[in-house]
Amino acid sequence: xxEIKGLYxxxxxxxxxxxxxxxxxxxxxxxxxxxxxxxxxxxxxxxRILAGIVNPSRGSVRVNGHDLAVESERRAVKSVLGYLPQxxxxxxxxxxxxxxxxxxxxxxxxxxxxRQKRVDEVIAMVSLENDADRPIKGYSGGMKxxxxxxxxxxxxxxxxxxxxxxxxxxxxxxxxxxxxxxxLASDRVVLLSTHIVGDIGLTCRNMAVLSKGxxxxxxxxxxxxxxxEGHIWTIxxxxxxxxxxxxxxxxxxxxxxxxxxxxxxxxxxxxPQARPxxxxxxxxxxxxxxxxxxxxAELQD
Amino acid sequence: MxxxxxxLRYEYRMSIKRRSILITAFIFSxxxxxxxxxNEYHFDLAEGIANPLFAQAGQNVFGLxxxxxxxxxxxxSDRAIRDFKLGTRELLRAxxxxxxxxxxxxxxxxxxxxxxxxxxxxxxxxxFIVIKMHWSALFILYNLLSVLLISTPGLCFIIAFSLxxxxxxxxxxxxxxxxxxxxxxxxxxPTVMITLSDTVLNASGEFPMTAFLGVMVSADSPEVTQAKAxxxxxxLLLVAALALTGMTAYINKxxxxxx
Amino acid sequence: xxxxSRPSANLNSKYTFQAFQxxxxxxxxxIMALFMIIAVFINEANRFNTFRAFLGFTLPLICGGLxxxxxxxxxxxxxxxxxxxxxxxxxFERLSIIALVITLTALVFQVxxxxxxxxxxxxxxxxxxxLIWAAPSxxxxxxxxxxxxxxxxxxxxxxxxxxxxxxxxxMRGWFANSPVLRNVLLFYSAMDPNTHAAAVNQLSxxxxxxxxxxxxxNLLKKTERYI
Numbered sequence: 194x195x196e197i198k199g200l201y202x203x204x205x206x207x208x209x210x211x212x213x214x215x216x217x218x219x220x221x222x223x224x225x226x227x228x229x230x231x232x233x234x235x236x237x238x239x240x241r242i243l244a245g246i247v248n249p250s251r252g253s254v255r256v257n258g259h260d261l262a263v264e265s266e267r268r269a270v271k272s273v274l275g276y277l278p279q280x281x282x283x284x285x286x287x288x289x290x291x292x293x294x295x296x297x298x299x300x301x302x303x304x305x306x307x308r309q310k311r312v313d314e315v316i317a318m319v320s321l322e323n324d325a326d327r328p329i330k331g332y333s334g335g336m337k338x339x340x341x342x343x344x345x346x347x348x349x350x351x352x353x354x355x356x357x358x359x360x361x362x363x364x365x366x367x368x369x370x371x372x373x374x375x376x377l378a379s380d381r382v383v384l385l386s387t388h389i390v391g392d393i394g395l396t397c398r399n400m401a402v403l404s405k406g407x408x409x410x411x412x413x414x415x416x417x418x419x420x421x422e423g424h425i426w427t428i429x430x431x432x433x434x435x436x437x438x439x440x441x442x443x444x445x446x447x448x449x450x451x452x453x454x455x456x457x458x459x460x461x462x463x464x465p466q467a468r469p470x471x472x473x474x475x476x477x478x479x480x481x482x483x484x485x486x487x488x489x490a491e492l493q494d
Numbered sequence: 495m496x497x498x499x500x501x502l503r504y505e506y507r508m509s510i511k512r513r514s515i516l517i518t519a520f521i522f523s524x525x526x527x528x529x530x531x532x533n534e535y536h537f538d539l540a541e542g543i544a545n546p547l548f549a550q551a552g553q554n555v556f557g558l559x560x561x562x563x564x565x566x567x568x569x570x571s572d573r574a575i576r577d578f579k580l581g582t583r584e585l586l587r588a589x590x591x592x593x594x595x596x597x598x599x600x601x602x603x604x605x606x607x608x609x610x611x612x613x614x615x616x617x618x619x620x621x622f623i624v625i626k627m628h629w630s631a632l633f634i635l636y637n638l639l640s641v642l643l644i645s646t647p648g649l650c651f652i653i654a655f656s657l658x659x660x661x662x663x664x665x666x667x668x669x670x671x672x673x674x675x676x677x678x679x680x681x682x683x684p685t686v687m688i689t690l691s692d693t694v695l696n697a698s699g700e701f702p703m704t705a706f707l708g709v710m711v712s713a714d715s716p717e718v719t720q721a722k723a724x725x726x727x728x729x730l731l732l733v734a735a736l737a738l739t740g741m742t743a744y745i746n747k748x749x750x751x752x753x
Numbered sequence: 754x755x756x757x758s759r760p761s762a763n764l765n766s767k768y769t770f771q772a773f774q775x776x777x778x779x780x781x782x783x784i785m786a787l788f789m790i791i792a793v794f795i796n797e798a799n800r801f802n803t804f805r806a807f808l809g810f811t812l813p814l815i816c817g818g819l820x821x822x823x824x825x826x827x828x829x830x831x832x833x834x835x836x837x838x839x840x841x842x843x844x845f846e847r848l849s850i851i852a853l854v855i856t857l858t859a860l861v862f863q864v865x866x867x868x869x870x871x872x873x874x875x876x877x878x879x880x881x882x883x884l885i886w887a888a889p890s891x892x893x894x895x896x897x898x899x900x901x902x903x904x905x906x907x908x909x910x911x912x913x914x915x916x917x918x919x920x921x922x923x924m925r926g927w928f929a930n931s932p933v934l935r936n937v938l939l940f941y942s943a944m945d946p947n948t949h950a951a952a953v954n955q956l957s958x959x960x961x962x963x964x965x966x967x968x969x970x971n972l973l974k975k976t977e978r979y980i
Binding site: 513515517518521561564565568572664665666667669670671672673674676677686 | 791904910913
Binding site for chain 3: 245269271272274276280291294296301
């Protein structure tokens with residue numbers, strides 16, 4: 194449903210030019226697709242291009258067969274799009290219900306009764322029924338995020354693009370929202386961009402990792418996890434000194450025998466007490482990121 | 495003192511690096527040169543001027559000062575309120591920076607940025623004039639002195655209000671009112687309607703120009719004594735100080751209320 | 754939920770009114786009230802000039818000032834850009850509110866002039882008189898919008914609008930004396946009403962409005978400049 198071919202995006206020109214995307218090729222089918230990457234990897238730029246508000250420097254993007262380079266087709270894409278930006282701005286004087294209704298009107302949901310019903314549905318989906326008629330300026334950060342999610346869903350989009358949707362949500366809301374996304378993904382494209390590895394592992398069938406504007410991995414979360422097989426150890430250090438030799442500490446746990454470090458690296462030969470571990474998705478991501486510093490080309494799927 | 499200088503330095507940088515303001519200043523400078531080329535400026539010089547070159551320099555700066563403060567007043571008006579909008583004020587509150595230091599640092603940073611901008615414009619324009627008219631290079635120095643004498647007190651006055659007023663009124667409301675004020679409060683004749691233009695609150699620089707350099711805006715301009723010009727400058731600076739005190743008090747009060 | 758019927762513009766306007774800063778409604782009214790008070794207390798000889806100053810000089814400034822803030826101060830601008838409505842529609846939504854408010858203000862002010870017995874016929878007949886404020890206000894409407902988009906900053910845009918307005922005010926004699934430049938002088942038809950030159954000036958300002966509106970459209974289409 195989303196076809197990205199040879200996508201490049203640069204900001205600025207000359208020596209100050211920033212290459213945000215450098216030759217992205219991606220094919221995203223219906224279902225939940227995760228986009229993972231460190232800050233500044235180009236995720237938000239890619240999301241904005243897909244949402245039709247940033248133009249690519251080069252390459253083509255087709256959503257549901259519509260070419261985003263053509264104005265009329267871009268509008269057709271926007272009419273079936275739900276978008277939650279990373280930095281969400283709302284109108285503080287409107288209530289959540291009014292704001293979502295306003296966005297529904299702007300998105301072309303014209304039938305007043307159907308719109309009213311849909312607004313009520315999405316307000317309920319994000320559990321804002323009790324506060325929906327208060328002005329947004331009195332909301333907490335998490336509540337504002339939920340308003341953002343509701344407006345993204347209000348036109349029942351065929352393509353849903355959510356950029357860091359769970360930022361600011363409490364654990365319960367986060368779980369509820371993850372489940373909601375999985376439900377929605379049964380018959381549409383849901384593109385989830387985040388740097389919270391756990392959110393991807395628990396929701397997405399397919400994913401890609403973006404680093405320095407390039408795709409350095411594309412596959413399933415399980416594939417990414419497997420990348421780290423044989424590269425994860427636990428090293429217990431009695432004096433608490435951190436393991437070195439090119440190993441990256443993923444986590445540490447204080448125990449009576451010392452500090453247990455979970456590490457990622459090519460080899461733990463320097464540590465005879467190192468115990469091999471089964472990798473997690475986070476380990477796979479860390480291993481990939483260690484490699485992507487100099488091995489982008491090798492890892493490109 | 496270090497905190498004050500830190501605020502001042504960064505305010506100065508942020509204020510002067512705005513491309514839209516620099517472009518606007520550039521366009522007005524180009525206009526200014528154009529006017530010189532077409533000899534549009536012709537004021538009536540008072541008789542018996544001791545230093546005609548200085549008087550001419552004052553006239554140049556006053557010409558720029560007709561509209562340059564409008565750009566300054568508008569451009570300076572988002573400097574304080576944006577800290578509140580962008581949330582940086584909350585960060586600053588979490589430091590031991592005193593509100594008075596913050597206000598003063600911001601104020602002097604903004605004032606210096608616009609005085610620098612005016613210096614640069616006047617410097618290059620006066621070089622152009624020296625070359626065109628074959629005048630003494632002293633003319634350049636007189637122009638820069640004229641900026642301090644004629645323009646700077648008015649800039650100090652308007653920038654204080656441009657920082658203060660948007661804290662309690664919408665930005666664009668202030669900007670529109672300020673643009674109207676500049677003409678009404680400084681250039682409308684008191685015979686037409688009540689105005690500040692004949693009082694010591696006139697911020698156009700006309701009083702010091704007339705009193706110290708002997709340049710009159712028009713033949714029927716009222717005579718200005720040196721005492722009145724000094725009173726004019728001191729009043730502008732005093733009112734600016736009062737506005738800054740008010741701004742500090744306003745920030746203290748709103749933060750106390752929010753706490 | 755795919756919708757094929759026409760959008761309900763009335764509801765859209767309702768939220769557009771609610772969502773944006775309320776000062777675009779009360780500011781013109783407040784300045785008008787100030788001029789109404791001045792008109793009462795000013796001497797008889799200058800009373801007509803007070804009305805002329807508000808209609809021909811002040812309203813265009815207010816119009817330019819409001820339009821400089823019409824787009825970029827929108828807190829939900831990124832979301833607005835992701836909707837499928839056209840750029841023209843967005844421009845119309847924002848600028849028509851300002852135009853409406855300015856029109857109402859101008860009409861109320863003229864009714865007030867009638868009520869206190871000020872004869873505005875020197876500015877032309879009832880319809881011709883409306884062009885004294887409408888033509889420059891339209892030009893400033895598109896000027897404020899386009900310059901702020903060009904500068905990617907509302908304060909930066911308004912600095913230019915305010916500077917330009919002040920410059921024209923000070924140099925109005927010089928502009929008016931030039932057969933070419935008087936056509937871009939915002940205040941020309943207020944200074945020299947009921948003349949052929951005033952009509953040409955008004956026509957020229959309307960053309961400037963159209964050109965700047967096209968520029969606004971082209972600038973607003975480049976959405977990535979503003980997010």
